[in-house]
Amino acid sequence: MVATTGSATRDGWSSRSAFILAAVGAAVGLGNLVRFPAEAANNGGGAFVLFYIACIVLIGLPVLLAETLIGRHGQASAVESVEKMAAESGASKMWGGIASLGVLSAFMILAFYCVIGGWVLSYIWLFVEDLFVSGVTGGALTGMTEENIKNLFPALLEQGFTMSVLDLLFIAITVAFVARGVSGGIEKASVWLMPAFFLLLLGITIYGAFEGAFAETIAYLFVFDFSKLTGEVMLAAVGQAFFSLSLGVAGMMTYGSYVSRDVNLAKTSATIAFADTSVALIAGLCIFPIVLAAGLSSDGGLGLMFDVLPHAFQSMPFGTVIGLAFFIMVGFAALTSSISLMEVPTAWAIDRFGFARAPTALAIAALAAVLGVLSAYSFNSLSSFHPLGFIPLFEGEGVFSALDSVTAKLFMPIGALLVSIFVGWVASRQLIDNENGLSGGMHQFWVFLVRWLCPVALTAILIVGIFPSIVGAE
Numbered sequence: 289m290v291a292t293t294g295s296a297t298r299d300g301w302s303s304r305s306a307f308i309l310a311a312v313g314a315a316v317g318l319g320n321l322v323r324f325p326a327e328a329a330n331n332g333g334g335a336f337v338l339f340y341i342a343c344i345v346l347i348g349l350p351v352l353l354a355e356t357l358i359g360r361h362g363q364a365s366a367v368e369s370v371e372k373m374a375a376e377s378g379a380s381k382m383w384g385g386i387a388s389l390g391v392l393s394a395f396m397i398l399a400f401y402c403v404i405g406g407w408v409l410s411y412i413w414l415f416v417e418d419l420f421v422s423g424v425t426g427g428a429l430t431g432m433t434e435e436n437i438k439n440l441f442p443a444l445l446e447q448g449f450t451m452s453v454l455d456l457l458f459i460a461i462t463v464a465f466v467a468r469g470v471s472g473g474i475e476k477a478s479v480w481l482m483p484a485f486f487l488l489l490l491g492i493t494i495y496g497a498f499e500g501a502f503a504e505t506i507a508y509l510f511v512f513d514f515s516k517l518t519g520e521v522m523l524a525a526v527g528q529a530f531f532s533l534s535l536g537v538a539g540m541m542t543y544g545s546y547v548s549r550d551v552n553l554a555k556t557s558a559t560i561a562f563a564d565t566s567v568a569l570i571a572g573l574c575i576f577p578i579v580l581a582a583g584l585s586s587d588g589g590l591g592l593m594f595d596v597l598p599h600a601f602q603s604m605p606f607g608t609v610i611g612l613a614f615f616i617m618v619g620f621a622a623l624t625s626s627i628s629l630m631e632v633p634t635a636w637a638i639d640r641f642g643f644a645r646a647p648t649a650l651a652i653a654a655l656a657a658v659l660g661v662l663s664a665y666s667f668n669s670l671s672s673f674h675p676l677g678f679i680p681l682f683e684g685e686g687v688f689s690a691l692d693s694v695t696a697k698l699f700m701p702i703g704a705l706l707v708s709i710f711v712g713w714v715a716s717r718q719l720i721d722n723e724n725g726l727s728g729g730m731h732q733f734w735v736f737l738v739r740w741l742c743p744v745a746l747t748a749i750l751i752v753g754i755f756p757s758i759v760g761a762e
């Protein structure tokens with residue numbers, strides 16, 4: 289189904305399930321695979337999981353529906369869609385600024401996300417090489433000493449040039465899909481990669497259930513420790529819910545704009561949120577049996593994936609094959625996310641300037657590559673270059689971590705906050721009612737959440753992000 293506006297035919301998803309796969313592909317990424325399991329384990333297990341699910345349902349899902357409906361109504365890139373809805377509601381076109389901020393954030397996230405994508409490529413290569421050394425049946429990385437393995441990640445971070453090349457490679461793979469358009473490129477990636485991702489995730493999880501410390505994992509992840517659920521942890525959970533659903537950067541508006549009119553957005557958003565949350569939970573059940581069986585632990589962060597896991601695969605039967613499958617799976621998840629991130633500025637530039645798609649996508653890719661290379665070198669040669677060092681909040685951060693912090697602490701919460709205010713308070717009720725696929729009590733409840741709960745929660749995240757000392761998080 290190709291959505292049509294006026295006489296011009298616009299590219300779009302070929303079916304509802306194509307949209308679901310693409311949006312789930314955007315949502316499922318490094319956030320689900322690395323951050324969620326580590327946070328759950330460290331912050332009260334089942335208590336955190338329950339609270340996180342509440343955040344997804346009560347705060348994330350309402351904003352997801354708000355974003356997709358803005359896009360679907362506008363049938364244009366994010367900025368134009370918001371401008372259109374504002375104009376039709378008698379509000380200022382300045383509201384388009386929400387989406388402009390989103391376009392900028394998506395571009396900034398793209399720049400550092402692809403650097404991590406490059407690391408994933410380097411680990412895929414590591415395990416491919418290891419097949420020749422360790423063989424298939426034994427553990428992984430048998431030719432390496434413990435010291436070597438501990439050093440893998442720090443050594444990679446020292447190699448600015450290698451990381452730059454891998455970053456460029458990951459960007460090149462991303463742009464190869466984005467340049468081919470929505471139904472011809474982005475959708476194709478999602479339709480092939482997401483099912484493959486799910487199979488790999490289930491396969492490795494089942495392997496872990498037999499070979500790893502599964503029972504221990506259940507106790508580790510799902511023990512209910514409500515005492516660890518502090519204000520700081522709760523806000524981290526809300527932030528994680530937003531990052532995981534890819535909200536606040538106009539991404540879901542952009543993807544929503546390719547949805548045809550007959551799709552029920554409320555049901556579809558619920559499906560997307562359900563799939564994303566399931567993957568986060570299963571990721572915990574996939575990773576920790578392997579990590580705990582090796583007697584390792586992690587305080588979270590990227591080290592869990594790039595330091596602890598390779599180590600854990602060493603002592604597992606078929607460790608090399610599983611390790612390879614694992615990093616290929618992570619690569620698929622990261623790729624469908626980076627595609628969504630690149631599509632946001634690409635769609636914006638196509639709409640705004642009337643450029644053709646392929647050269648636009650290439651230009652965005654080139655710009656992201658410049659920031660990506662600076663990010664890669666920010667771990668080594670450029671480690672003392674702090675572009676935002678004059679702002680106390682970002683003091684001491686290199687290019688990579690500044691891109692992450694500015695978007696996570698400021699731009700994403702501001703973007704999502706403004707979206708909920710716009711949809712809850714500014715946009716015309718009737719426009720929204722026609723678009724959201726809800727009726728009766730559910731509709732009232734959604735309006736309440738978007739008007740009250742979401743803005744309050746997002747304001748809290750924003751304040752604590754800017755003044756961490758309020759919750760003693762410094």
Ligand code: TRP
Binds near residue numbers: 316319320
């Ligand atoms: N949601 C993805 C993850 O969990 C990351 C991501 C993709 C994202 N697109 C986004 C985050 C847009 C914010 C906005 O890793």
